[in-house]
Every structure is written in C-alpha cells, then in structure tokens.
Amino acid sequence: AQSVAQPEDQVNVAEGNPLTVKCTYSVSGNPYLFWYVQYPNRGLQFLLKYITGDNLVKGSYGFEAEFNKSQTSFHLKKPSALVSDSALYFCAVRDGGNTDKLIFGTGTRLQVFP
Amino acid sequence: NAGVTQTPKFRILKIGQSMTLQCAQDMNHNYMYWYRQDPGMGLKLIYYSVGAGITDKGEVPNGYNVSRSTTEDFPLRLELAAPSQTSVYFCASSYRGSGANVLTFGAGSRLTVL
Numbered sequence: 001a002q003s004v005a006q007p008e009d010q011v012n013v014a015e016g017n018p019l020t021v022k023c024t025y026s027v028s029g030n031p032y033l034f035w036y037v038q039y040p041n042r043g044l045q046f047l048l049k050y051i052t053g054d055n056l057v058k059g060s061y062g063f064e065a066e067f068n069k070s071q072t073s074f075h076l077k078k079p080s081a082l083v084s085d086s087a088l089y090f091c092a093v094r095d096g097g098n099t100d101k102l103i104f105g106t107g108t109r110l111q112v113f114p
Numbered sequence: 115n116a117g118v119t120q121t122p123k124f125r126i127l128k129i130g131q132s133m134t135l136q137c138a139q140d141m142n143h144n145y146m147y148w149y150r151q152d153p154g155m156g157l158k159l160i161y162y163s164v165g166a167g168i169t170d171k172g173e174v175p176n177g178y179n180v181s182r183s184t185t186e187d188f189p190l191r192l193e194l195a196a197p198s199q200t201s202v203y204f205c206a207s208s209y210r211g212s213g214a215n216v217l218t219f220g221a222g223s224r225l226t227v228l
Binding site: 009036044045051100107 | 217
C-alpha cells in the first residue's frame with residue numbers, strides 16, 4: 001500500500017534561513033508525490049508535484065522539492081524562509097487506480113521566527 | 115469562479131442527530147472527494163466519486179453516506195452523529211486528465227458533536 005511519512009511534527013526556523021520539511025514515501029510502482037500547505041482556518045493549497053522528469057521540482061511561493069529515489073524521500077525546501085511561510089505542510093502520494101485519491105502524511109507545522 | 119464551496123462552515127450537533135454537509139464545485143471537475151482532518155492524523159478519505167451517479171468508499175466511511183446526482187454537487191450525510199465524528203471536513207475536486215492532477219479543496223466545515 002502507498003504511504004508517506006513526515007517524521008517531524010514541527011520545524012522551527014529563523015526568518016531568512018533556509019528551511020527543509022521532510023517527507024519519505026513507500027509506493028509500489030512510480031510515485032506521484034505532492035506538497036500542500038494549510039494556513040489557519042483555510043483549506044489545503046497545492047504547492048508542487050512530482051510525476052516524472054527532473055528530481056528538483058519548483059512550485060509556488062518560492063518552494064521547491066527534491067525527489068530522491070534511492071532514499072525514497074521528497075523533502076520540501078526554500079532557500080530563505082519568511083514569517084508568512086508559517087503554516088501546516090502536508091506531503092501526499094497518489095493512491096493509484098483511476099482516480100486522483102491522495103494519501104496524506106500527518107503534517108508538519110512550520111514556524112518561522114522573526 | 116468560486117472553486118469548491120462548502121456549507122456550513124461551523125456546526126454543533128447533539129449525539130444522534132443527523133445533518134448534511136454540502137459541497138459544490140463550479141470547475142466542471144469529474145472527481146470529488148470528502149476528507150476528514152483530525153489533529154496529528156493528517157487527512158483521511160471518507161468517500162469519493164468519479165462522476166455523477168458513481169461513489170465509492172474511502173479509508174473511513176463508517177457513519178457517513180454520500181450521493182452524486184450532478185457533476186457539481188457532492189453532499190456528505192451523517193445519519194446518527196457520534197462524538198468520534200467531531201472533526202474538520204474538507205471537500206475536494208479534480209479533473210482527470212493525463213498524469214496526476216491537482217486537488218482543489220474547499221475551506222472546510224468544522225463539526226462538533228456533543
């Protein structure tokens with residue numbers, strides 16, 4: 001069965017520093033991987049996805065993610081964090097079949113301090 | 115273009131009461147989903163639909179029912195509310211094309227069962 005794991009409940013980083021939010025996956029076949037962000041009292045918003053091709057995927061708001069097949073990881077990164085990046089981040093993998101059903105990780109809360 | 119609209123935003127129910135969470139999308143998406151979000155648990159899929167008249171169970175369907183009479187609407191029914199159904203519910207939709215498509219989420223419905 002497909003699954004993703006987010007090993008950190010919370011990540012703290014100072015504004016201007018680089019940030020990394022970790023995600024590892026377990027899939028049968030080729031993985032379709034996603035990152036979503038949730039701001040307080042809002043729905044989830046799409047950040048980026050990996051289907052195939054370049055291992056470095058660029059997304060919204062300056063975020064990028066690196067797909068690493070050998071380490072089965074898909075870490076979210078940003079070179080310089082902003083206070084406004086503080087939110088809940090979810091990694092997800094497509095469940096397969098004929099739908100776009102996603103299986104989500106448990107989420108990582110990112111806190112960026114001024 | 116409203117995207118995915120959920121109503122109500124907040125609701126308090128007594129144990130044993132019934133209610134319907136409404137979801138509507140105006141993007142002509144063929145796939146629709148209901149997820150519930152519990153703290154520290156990520157999002158779990160309740161039900162999904164690949165088109166009008168077609169629904170299927172997700173990971174946590176017990177205590178819920180859905181229908182999909184039109185492409186636009188995908189209501190979620192709680193027949194006998196229980197405290198375990200206290201959660202935030204998200205409706206999402208996607209358009210099935212080639213490759214993995216992105217889910218668009220509503221803003222959520224917060225349900226408390228007392």
